[in-house]
Amino acid sequence: MAGKLRLWGFDGDERRLLFDSTGNIPALRAVLERARPHAEIGGLWLVQASVAELDEMYSLVEALMDGTRRRRQLDVLEGLRATLCTSIDGF
Numbered sequence: 001m002a003g004k005l006r007l008w009g010f011d012g013d014e015r016r017l018l019f020d021s022t023g024n025i026p027a028l029r030a031v032l033e034r035a036r037p038h039a040e041i042g043g044l045w046l047v048q049a050s051v052a053e054l055d056e057m058y059s060l061v062e063a064l065m066d067g068t069r070r071r072r073q074l075d076v077l078e079g080l081r082a083t084l085c086t087s088i089d090g091f
Helices: 012-021 026-034 051-066 071-089
Strands: 005-011 044-050
Touching: 005 012, 005 051, 005 071, 012 026, 012 051, 012 071, 026 044, 026 051, 044 051, 051 071
Parallel strands: none
Antiparallel strands: 005 044
16 A cells, blocks of 8 residues: 555445455455444444545546446445545545
């Protein structure tokens, strides 16, 4: 993990979707496996990741968005994309 680390948070539904989508992408699966539940906010998972790792995750989310027409999944992916943007930009 070279470079500055950023904090990224996601919920259980987002985590499940990403786990299902990263089975054969070890580097991204490792990011998800490092995540830990937030001590005070139930359902929130947090991970420290490099900007490069978050950028790769962002690319995956965009590819998943391009590959689905299911409204529920698109809603989850749009939320992920927004939180990734925030984490990558560091706000």
